[in-house]
Amino acid sequence: MRSDEELMSAVAEGDLSAFEQLVRRHQGTAWNAAFRLVGDVHAAEDIAQEAFLRVLRAASRYRPTAAFRTYLYRIVTRLCCDHRRRIVASPSGDVDAWPSQAPLPEDVASSQEVHSSVNKALASLPARQKEAVILRYYEGLSYTEIGQVIGATRKGVERLLARGRAALAGKLSELLEE
Amino acid sequence: MRCDRAQILMDRYLAEELPAVEREDLESHLRECPGCQQQLAQLQTLLGTLRSVPAPPVPQGFVGRVMVMAGQEIERQGPLVQVRPRPASWWRHGVTPQQIGFAAALAAGLLVGVMLGHQTWQHSARTSTIDRPTANVQVTDAENVYLIDYLTGTPRGSFPEIYLSLTSVDSDQEF
Structure with a gap:
């Protein structure tokens, strides 16, 4: 290949x-x-x-x-x-963009709520924090790679991620305590 | 290790990206610090929650649509292979307003420099070839005082002519 x-x-x-x-x-x-x-x-x-x-x-x-x-x-x-x-x-992620047409079972509805909350929390982050968080936790990039993508130093990425995580933990506190 | 440092390293610890020395330091700190143990557990929960949210699948036919657009792009722009000499970097990235301003200032400076040099050259040529007025002759004519004789011969009523009449003392009236 x-x-x-x-x-x-x-x-x-x-x-x-x-x-x-x-x-x-x-x-x-x-x-x-x-x-x-x-x-x-x-x-x-x-x-x-x-x-x-x-x-x-x-x-x-x-x-x-x-x-x-x-x-x-x-x-x-x-x-x-x-x-x-x-x-x-938009203040929320477009979770509803791929909705199920059928009524949702309770566990699926609950997971939809989680998805919606997470997407809202992500959408509320400042742009650079959001980019760093998404590239790290969804795309699995290293700090160095994230720095190359968004034009930041390794330390800068570290700070962006720390702030992003703290903000997300605050916004999702109810969800995380369940 | 301090707690704030430990908390920064936790992310890379969970991703198994920490070098052995830092990992051992962190683990040693975690064994003694219940607060950081709790932080680590919270981070694991947070990351688990984030990752539980899937992205929708890539839309069907995505590749086909991209290829159609690529074909259209090539029809519009010509073949992909275009061997052209690469222009200088400043040209490739465009000229910024600051660069234009700098160039204009430089050009203006050069122009003033040339004009001053020309005037100085004229002045030195004149003083070396033309007799200076004698002491008993009062030079009140702006043409001579300010070396603006190039304004003479201008049409009547023009700005240079008015300027000369205002700045020159009529010798008939004065003497």
Whole structure:
């Protein structure tokens, strides 16, 4: 299996099938990060699509100074930032964007409540804290990788995460005590 | 180890990212500090709660839509392979208002410098070739005093002509 960097080289040579492989391989990465950051399925799809188109446009200038995944996260994060500037953020995550049409069993309804509370708490974080928290706890990036994505030092990431965790613990205190 | 340091390290401890020395220090602190034990348990609960929230699956047909858009992009922009010399970094990233201001200030400074140099050159040429007025002749003409003889010969009623008439003393009236 070709590495991301090899695929990017092929894309730069005009190989669209290599681009398709990259999209297939990283669609989840782009989509999940975009959804977590903007909390809206439609906006997340637009952002994920645009991120891949930017990858395509920039293929000839791409230099593998960091992992391709980090590079993609950086594009997605910037697009989400632009989106936030354009749109007044909804105070809650778009949990209802993929609702079950059938009546919910009690345990599912309860988990929906948890999801809604968590999404609201995440949405209320300042942008940089939210980016750091999502990249760390949902995308599993290291402090160094997060720093590369959001343009912060390792110490800065440490601080953002500490503040983000403290804010989330406060907002979700009722949930956490149950 | 202090509690505040321990609490910062807990996140990487749970992710098993701590180097052995720091991990052992933290574990040693945790054994003696019930407060930090509680903090660690709370952090585990918080992270568990956060991670219990799934993202919806990638929309069906996502890859196909991206590929269609990629095809359209290539139709619009031409083939992917475009070997062009890379322009200088300042040009690639655009010119900022500060850079424009700096360039304008530099150009203005150069212009003033050239004009001053030209005027100084004219003045030194004049003083070396033209006889200075003798002591018994009062030079009151602005043309001579301020070396603005380049304003002479301007049309009547023009600003330079008015300026000269205001700043010059009519020798007929004065003497």
